[in-house]
Amino acid sequence: MKYDFLDHDLLSRLGSLPVEARVPMMGNVAGKHRSPHRGSSVEFAEYRKYVAGDDTRRLDWKAFARSDRFYIKEFEADTNLRAYFVVDASGSMNFAGKGESKVSYARRIAASLSYLLVNQGDAAGLSLCTDKLHLEVPPSRRPAHLERIFSTLADLKPSGETGLLGALHTIAEKISQRAFVVILSDLFTDPAALGDALQHLRYRKHDISVFHLMDPLEIGFEFERPHRFVDLEDNTTLVVEPALIADEYRTALRDFLTAVRAKCHDATADYQLITTDTPLEPLLREFLTARLPKSKR
């Protein structure tokens, strides 16, 4: 296999689950997702009064016969979905406690979901962000486009401080049409600013999913000896005895996670706190199932 972060067995098992959008999408081609516009699908939407200029072919003559009034019969429009995977490429994503690093885990999620989307005819794009770099792979639904996404993910080497907030604002401004924005990050930034960025996306009517990636060691903070902690982003060092500050650390982390969860909830983002030791298949299966309309579950 060319990319070790791709698990074909996993993808084949998840192939039966569609990636659904929670809000109507505005694609440029016909697809399987609901559109806010009326279209020519077979699914009836509503009647509306005829106004001058309407296509007379869409008049409902039966309704005219019953009511002696002109009504236009409208149908739902189906369109495709454009997904943007925003992967945090800051140095903190390099952290790996006893297992997989956060960036590696993010890579696997982004690649797997991209594959599933493109496979079902939707477009997938990628955005890698640090404080100095904002690399974008525009969304495309061509299968060949996947190769570009995968290679970009493979080449990803996180470093520097996070540029997530800037990237989210940029995406919110740049994408004019509704899209599915998947954020893969440890979100080590100011929760209030993160809330603003998410609200910006929400204002643009994007469907937002947040995969908040944390290492189990970052949550548990279980150390026995004094440690010298070196910041992965700016190389700041701190020598502390973890046993002494564990409670305060956990309290600070709890406050942070609570704030982040609240901000995501305010922006109606689909928030998931995930530790990197979580098996990927059940995670994605649950994620995809939860996004299905109730009638399809």
Added chain:
Amino acid sequence: MRFLSPALLWFLAAAAVPVIVHLINKRRHKTIQWAAMQFLLKATKETRGRKKLRHILILTCRALGIAALALAAARPVVSGLLGWGGGSIDTVVLLLDRSASMEVKPGDGLESRRRSVLEKVRDAMEGLGGARLVLIDSASGTPQEVPSIQDLPDLSAVAPTDTAADFPTLFNRAVEYLSESGGRSEIWFASDLQASNWSPDDERWAAARASLESLPQKPSVRVLSLTGGTAPNASIRILSCRRSGNEAVLDVEVNRGSESRGTSGIPLTTHLNGSRTTGTLTLAGQALRFQKRVPVPEGQETGYGWLSLPGDGNPRDNVAFFAYGPSRPVRTIVVSPPGEAADYLALAAAPPGLGNHEAEVMDAAAFENADLTNRAAIFWADALPTGARAASLSRYLSEGGQVVFFPPGTPADSSFLDMSWQPETEAPGGKYFILGDWNRQDGPLRDSIDGTPVASQRLKAIRRRSPDGDAAVLARWEDGETMLARRVVDHGTAWFLGTRPDYTWSNLADADVLLPVVVRIVSAGADRFDASYLRTVGRDGALPGPGEIRTRLDDYGSPDPANVEHTAGVFRFGERLVALNRPAAEDEPEVITRAVLDDVLAGTRYTLLDQAGQADDPSLSRDVWRAFLIAMLCFLIAEALLCLPKAKAGDDAAGVPRPVSPPPAT
């Protein structure tokens, strides 16, 4: 404070171990690349104050715990009287026991208890700076300020004496003194807690405690107990001394420590009028009573001497002095109608062969004109006296005479000293009244000096009249009726015997009972004429009378001229010859217990500085290792409490939201 095992103090260095381990741990940190630095920084900032203090406290507790263990192992003792409780004291009142028992030494080659406690008092007083020391010693009983603390152990006011101590009096004097002086004060008892000196049942204790409570500034009370083991010791004392012809008859008692076992020989030296003889006493038990007859040189009317033992644990109890006067006839009167009773009583009072015993028989009427001077005893076998006879007999009793009353042979209902005879009773035919029980330690039916009992069980009576009235009963018939009663009248004693030495009454006339009873009572009566030669230091007659000059006659030991009035020896007071000995109670080993001391000093919240178990340690110190062990325990508990994790909040330790937990992969 000092340590009995100071070498173990090196382990105090172990107190640094927790700190060193902490520092090493801090240097042995591991480097880790970390992402969630913002929480670390926040946690560190919040922890800096309180947590650091907590950590320092934990380290301190650990270090102090180890230090306390090391100190406890080194067996710390608090030296001096003050211990840790000393503070600014204005006056210390020292109640010093100068009795003979305080001269006992805790071990061979060591100082006496009195000397060692004085040295410790001196050291403690020097530590108190300018506090005044007021001494109330047991011999003089008067408060006197000690001008130079440094010279305290060498003052004549604290020198050894042969007196007893009276602590109820001393305590009262101390309280009286403190009621007149102000300031913060303390009362220090320095004593061997000898029960006879403390008189725990004395009512004066309650009065003294009440006075102490009423003081405006209640003084602290410290009891310096000087109990514990002693060097081997034997003591000797003379119970009585009387002249019998050309001999001085001495009743002697030799005691040795209660821990002594087996048979041993003790050299006994007899000094008499300048000559000295030495023999060996064989002691099988812990005490030996025996009678020693010392031949008196021909023609010598008075004389003196002493019995001495070799030097041992207490040099004050190794000698007993005696003095004797001229041989005088032992005269008795038998008041009885002529008959068996009169004959037998006269025979018992003056047995043939005892040349200096004389018995005069007379009837009650003749008694009125009898000369009672120098009469050792009177045996009254007639109706109880009344009128002039009663007055004469009462006077005789008050002066120390001994009178034995027997039931009258004829019916008579008179009374004397509120005592009377009950109606006569006769034993049923073929049966006798026999003695049920009698006092074998006291009275004329007591066992002999070597423990041989009087054959009282052989007494059989067919007629009796029991005495009736307020008197101490010393013997009872088998049916509980009184057979022998004693009534003390001033210095004399009246005895009432419930049957007559008459074979129509009983076999009392047999020598088994009558002879020892009569001889003992005559002897007690005669002793009062010789008793003026034998006195106890600090009691009546131990001081020269007005116009009498004290002259010491013996050359035993090295008498202290400054304490001559508190010292045993043979003295001439004017024309009188007196042998002074220490009080008998000073030889008694009984000490008061802690519980008794608690009762005696109830409410004073006294501090007991106990020397028990440290007899070989001359310092007055308290073993305080337990306090250090308790301190260690406290430090460890404090450390454990500080190390306890905080109470858990919510489901997990810090309330961190749970990550997603999807179902396991299929």
